[in-house]
Amino acid sequence: MLSSGPAKKVTIFINEDTQHHLTALHDSILTFLLHKGVAGATSTRAYAGFGSHRLLHTPKIEVLAEHLPVRIEFIETAAKVDEVLPTLYEMVSDGLIEVQDTTVVKLARKQAKPEAGAPHERKAGAAKLLRVFLGENDRWHEEPLYDAIVKKLLMMDIAGATVYRGILGYGAKGHEHKASFLHPMRDLPVMVSVIDTPEKVAAAAEAIEAMLQDGLIVISDAEFVRLVRASRGTEA
Amino acid sequence: MREAFPARMLQIHIGERDRYQGKPLYEAIVARCREMKIAGATVFRGVEGYGETAQVHRAHLARHEQPIVVTIVDTAENVARLMAAVEDMVDTAALAVSQVEAVRLQKTLTSDKG
Numbered sequence: 585m586l587s588s589g590p591a592k593k594v595t596i597f598i599n600e601d602t603q604h605h606l607t608a609l610h611d612s613i614l615t616f617l618l619h620k621g622v623a624g625a626t627s628t629r630a631y632a633g634f635g636s637h638r639l640l641h642t643p644k645i646e647v648l649a650e651h652l653p654v655r656i657e658f659i660e661t662a663a664k665v666d667e668v669l670p671t672l673y674e675m676v677s678d679g680l681i682e683v684q685d686t687t688v689v690k691l692a693r694k695q696a697k698p699e700a701g702a703p704h705e706r707k708a709g710a711a712k713l714l715r716v717f718l719g720e721n722d723r724w725h726e727e728p729l730y731d732a733i734v735k736k737l738l739m740m741d742i743a744g745a746t747v748y749r750g751i752l753g754y755g756a757k758g759h760e761h762k763a764s765f766l767h768p769m770r771d772l773p774v775m776v777s778v779i780d781t782p783e784k785v786a787a788a789a790e791a792i793e794a795m796l797q798d799g800l801i802v803i804s805d806a807e808f809v810r811l812v813r814a815s816r817g818t819e820a
Numbered sequence: 821m822r823e824a825f826p827a828r829m830l831q832i833h834i835g836e837r838d839r840y841q842g843k844p845l846y847e848a849i850v851a852r853c854r855e856m857k858i859a860g861a862t863v864f865r866g867v868e869g870y871g872e873t874a875q876v877h878r879a880h881l882a883r884h885e886q887p888i889v890v891t892i893v894d895t896a897e898n899v900a901r902l903m904a905a906v907e908d909m910v911d912t913a914a915l916a917v918s919q920v921e922a923v924r925l926q927k928t929l930t931s932d933k934g
Contacts, residue, residue, distance in 0.1 A: 715829075717862060717893075748864050752850055752887075755860025774860040775891070789923070793822075798929045800860065802829060802893050804920040 585661075586623040586691060590739075593664040593686040594816035596656040596672065600629065610654045615677060617658060620668050623691075625658035635680070659686060688741075704811040713806035714778040714786035716792055718799040719753060721771040732772050733792055742788050743780045743810075750775065755800060779808055827922040828899040832890040832906060836865065840909050843868040852905055859894045873893075893922055895916050 602609040608625050617625045632642040643649045660668075665683060671680060683744040716733065730747045735744045750773035750787035778788055789801055838845035846863045853861040869887035892902065901913060 646884065717860065750862040751865050752846060753860065753862035754850065755862065775862060775864070793923065793925065796925050799925050800893060801923040801925070802827070802920045803922075804829065804918050 707810040
């Protein structure tokens, strides 16, 4: 099963009109990959190109528009690629197969909305609670730091994060953060709170530490009870 | 500057309308923290809650009586010192202390307090 992290990317270059057992080769390859349970594959028709026959295929001249290139790409785990590669090697009689290392950053699939009346699944256990104290005015590459932290945590697949705005406070910068009706101040204290497993929280703390200029990170033990509404589909 | 140390976190749960010598109690607590050279204090306002009086605190158009939490992170001694002081100031309140690992970062400003 493909997941975020290191993976292999396979690219196949063939001719649009190459035949394979009475069908087009590119169709045949896609069908084969589908049956093998490959996560996804894309076949793209090229605008122009040339290959080992040293003949430029271009739509500008009708006679040369027949053998336009087709490019099939898919990304899978190394094991899956090893499994399908021998067959692809045999199928591609005229063309090129290339494999390269890649990194999957995001692999998202739209999930069906859980039913309103579905029962809750109860998860409980020991966890760590991380709190970060910063200022509302703190910036990270021109965007609010608390925004940047939440986005970063989301990318790291941390279970959840909540941002709180304080109404009064002082700390690392030594000045008082306070807003009143006549003097609304835009540097109020902000706290980001995160709960996850000890390993995940340690990774999150390290990432936040690199982004935070002045502030305080606090980690404590926590017992958590999580209620997850069971989704209709099978959980991946 | 990066400073990692075991610390205590104190959370004081009070009401927005609680007063101490004429001014809001949470302001008085933060002022006391400053006097006592506590590293920092942050005041949060809750959306809704109930406590000692079992009366739901909620925001109204004219009347606010929302829950307030003052959060303080410092060494065990400082927190113990502060708790004694706060206990004298408050009427009804809930104080919760927990054990934490703290990391203090100060990359831009050089501390003038030493």
